[in-house]
Amino acid sequence: MTVIKLTNSKTRKKEVFEPIDPNNVRMYVCGPTVYDRAHIGNARPVIVFDVLYRLLRHVYGPEHVTYVRNFTDVDDKINKKAKDTGRSIKEITDETMQWYLDDMRAVGALDPDKMPRATEFIGAMITMIEGLVESGHAYVAEGHVLFSVESYKDYGKLSGRSIDDMIAGARVEIAPYKRNPMDFVLWKPSSDDLPGWDSPWGRGRPGWHIECSAMSYELLGETFDIHGGGNDLMFPHHENEIAQSCCAHPQGGFARYWLHNEMLQVEGKKMSKSLGNFFTVRDLLDGHDGMPSVPGEVIRFVFLSTHYRKPMDWTQKKAFEADQILSKWFIFLHQNALATNDVRSLYEKEGLWNADQVVLECVANDLNTSGALTRLHEIFKEASGEPSVGNKARFSASLDLLGLLPSHDEIEVFLKLNESMDLSSFADHLSTLRQSAMETKDFSEVDALKTALLNAGVEVRMSKTGVELEPGPNFDASKLEGLL
Ligand code: AMP
Numbered sequence: 001m002t003v004i005k006l007t008n009s010k011t012r013k014k015e016v017f018e019p020i021d022p023n024n025v026r027m028y029v030c031g032p033t034v035y036d037r038a039h040i041g042n043a044r045p046v047i048v049f050d051v052l053y054r055l056l057r058h059v060y061g062p063e064h065v066t067y068v069r070n071f072t073d074v075d076d077k078i079n080k081k082a083k084d085t086g087r088s089i090k091e092i093t094d095e096t097m098q099w100y101l102d103d104m105r106a107v108g109a110l111d112p113d114k115m116p117r118a119t120e121f122i123g124a125m126i127t128m129i130e131g132l133v134e135s136g137h138a139y140v141a142e143g144h145v146l147f148s149v150e151s152y153k154d155y156g157k158l159s160g161r162s163i164d165d166m167i168a169g170a171r172v173e174i175a176p177y178k179r180n181p182m183d184f185v186l187w188k189p190s191s192d193d194l195p196g197w198d199s200p201w202g203r204g205r206p207g208w209h210i211e212c213s214a215m216s217y218e219l220l221g222e223t224f225d226i227h228g229g230g231n232d233l234m235f236p237h238h239e240n241e242i243a244q245s246c247c248a249h250p251q252g253g254f255a256r257y258w259l260h261n262e263m264l265q266v267e268g269k270k271m272s273k274s275l276g277n278f279f280t281v282r283d284l285l286d287g288h289d290g291m292p293s294v295p296g297e298v299i300r301f302v303f304l305s306t307h308y309r310k311p312m313d314w315t316q317k318k319a320f321e322a323d324q325i326l327s328k329w330f331i332f333l334h335q336n337a338l339a340t341n342d343v344r345s346l347y348e349k350e351g352l353w354n355a356d357q358v359v360l361e362c363v364a365n366d367l368n369t370s371g372a373l374t375r376l377h378e379i380f381k382e383a384s385g386e387p388s389v390g391n392k393a394r395f396s397a398s399l400d401l402l403g404l405l406p407s408h409d410e411i412e413v414f415l416k417l418n419e420s421m422d423l424s425s426f427a428d429h430l431s432t433l434r435q436s437a438m439e440t441k442d443f444s445e446v447d448a449l450k451t452a453l454l455n456a457g458v459e460v461r462m463s464k465t466g467v468e469l470e471p472g473p474n475f476d477a478s479k480l481e482g483l484l
């Protein structure tokens with residue numbers, strides 16, 4: 001059986017993954033708060049844990065893996081949006097959840113097996129909080145229920161901080177009713193205009209952290225295998241989840257392997273609305289601010305080319321390069337009728353649907369997806385150089401393991417979209433212009449096109465043998481529009 005190794009944030013070591021029950025491998029990943037479109041950074045944990053999900057399904061069998069990702073549908077940001085827009089909370093959360101699923105499917109993410117909404121588990125949260133109050137880990141103060149961090153000796157262990165460090169470093173909400181400034185809210189009172197549920201502490205709503213503890217317990221049990229999320233969640237969210245769950249269920253160990261993805265930046269800078277480099281997954285898919293649309297497969301490829309534990313930089317240049325590679329691969333799939341819906345069952349019947357061993361080993365080695373992509377280049381060379389049933393099946397099955405194998409229809413859409421991103425048509429046009437300029441001795445059109453390409457950040461190399469165009473570091477595809 002394939003050996004899976006994962007870097008466990010809990011031990012800060014790369015460890016061999018051994019599931020509690022290979023017949024039911026269980027993974028929980030913190031999902032989105034649903035009040036707006038997912039931004040491009042939000043897609044990172046989705047893609048990272050989708051690769052892990054595919055790997056686990058591959059190794060243990062699809063029916064032996066349970067992946068849970070929640071929707072946070074009770075939150076003050078949602079309340080604010082409802083107030084600002086005059087729309088109902090239900091309408092906003094339903095719409096945003098659907099957007100989220102559409103956008104994440106577009107980047108090749110499989111739906112998790114279970115996608116609970118926090119508001120469906122309020123009863124379970126109340127039960128858990130009651131237990132924490134009874135066992136002395138939580139206390140009631142002014143209509144709030146707070147978790148007492150001093151009651152849990154391992155508080156801070158995951159993120160490696162002491163309670164004193166946290167107090168010194170954090171912007172802690174000052175509340176006179178807290179025994180320790182780091183104590184966090186499990187339940188808070190709701191005024192009549194806010195969503196609320198009846199509870200032993202009056203009408204109120206849960207704090208954020210308790211939902212993941214309650215839902216993972218209900219759906220996966222008191223001990224499960226993997227817990228994931230972005231590393232911005234490690235403190236306080238994951239630290240608080242651990243404290244709540246381990247105190248509520250002291251016999252269980254909660255999650256055994258903790259995985260955290262690093263953050264995404266855009267063109268070398270932290271993404272922010274004020275810098276004007278903030279965009280959503282949907283913006284990329286549909287095209288925005290004069291930029292051509294970026295196919296979901298390209299987004300996925302760019303993400304996979306950086307290891308999940310390293311900061312990742314989203315750049316147009318990378319998107320362009322990914323697009324060039326995927327075009328070659330997808331044209332080959334298309335010409336050989338190798339898209340998902342054409343081949344999988346056929347090859348499976350013949351026992352040929354096997355991912356390449358090196359690709360599999362890369363992914364199993366702490367999700368070394370960039371190594372897997374490097375290997376895919378080699379497999380592509382073999383499959384396209386000397387196509388045989390075996391190496392074609394291997395190429396498709398390997399792409400599938402990474403979530404990069406499109407359906408027949410998706411390939412058609414991809415190739416169509418791609419026409420707008422293709423620099424080769426500019427190279428052809430520049431060649432033709434140069435040819436006629438040699439005869440007329442009028443190079444003005446050649447110079448004009450060359451200048452426009454340079455302005456768009458394209459590196460132009462013209463030699464006797466031909467014209468070569470390549471996107472440079474400042475490549476801006478939107479400046480190419482209307483040039484042909
Ligand atoms: P949120 O809705 O803000 O709680 O975020 C949902 C998920 O997206 C969490 O797992 C975050 O860690 C992750 N996330 C948010 N911003 C980024 C970013 N810039 N890069 C990578 N992951 C992010």
Ligand code: ZN
Nearest residue numbers: 030031212237
């Ligand atoms: Zn969570």
